[in-house]
Amino acid sequence: MLGEPDNLGVAGLPTNFVTQAETHVRSGQLFGFPIDVRFTPVSYTFHYGDGESRTAPSPGASWESLGQAQFTPTDTSHTYAERGTYDATVDIAYTAEIDLGVGWFQIEGQLDIPGPTQQIRIFEAHTALVARTCTEQPSAPGC
Numbered sequence: 001m002l003g004e005p006d007n008l009g010v011a012g013l014p015t016n017f018v019t020q021a022e023t024h025v026r027s028g029q030l031f032g033f034p035i036d037v038r039f040t041p042v043s044y045t046f047h048y049g050d051g052e053s054r055t056a057p058s059p060g061a062s063w064e065s066l067g068q069a070q071f072t073p074t075d076t077s078h079t080y081a082e083r084g085t086y087d088a089t090v091d092i093a094y095t096a097e098i099d100l101g102v103g104w105f106q107i108e109g110q111l112d113i114p115g116p117t118q119q120i121r122i123f124e125a126h127t128a129l130v131a132r133t134c135t136e137q138p139s140a141p142g143c
Contacts, residue, residue, distance in 0.1 A: 014077035049086030
C-alpha cells in the first residue's frame with residue numbers, strides 16, 4: 001500500500017491510497033490428487049490509522065492515472081484531521097475457486113488477508129496573503 005504523495009499528507013486535505021492485488025493460482029496436492037486454487041481479490045478495506053476505515057471494490061489508482069490533481073478526493077482517499085504519524089494498512093478480501101482437473105468450482109466464503117503496515121506522515125500547512133514577495137519586503141511575516 002502507498003499513500004500519495006510519497007506516504008506524506010497535509011491535515012485537512014485528501015491523502016490518496018493505492019494498493020496492488022491480482023488474481024493468482026496456487027497448485028498443490030490434496031489427498032494425493034493435483035489441485036489448483038484460484039484466488040480473486042473482491043474488496044479492499046483501507047484502515048487509515050486514525051480509527052477510520054473504508055471498504056472499496058478496487059485497489060485505488062494514482063491521481064495521475066485518474067487524471068486528477070493532487071489532493072483531490074478519490075474512492076480510496078482519506079482526509080486526516082490532525083498532523084502526526086499514522087499506521088495505515090489494507091485488508092484484501094479474496095474469493096476462491098478450486099479445479100480438480102474438470103473445471104473451476106466456486107468455494108463459498110472469502111479469505112481476508114491483512115497487508116503490512118505503512119507509516120503515513122501528516123503535516124500542517126499554513127498560508128497567508130501577502131502584499132509583496134520576500135524579495136520585495138524581506139521583513140514581511142514568513143520571510
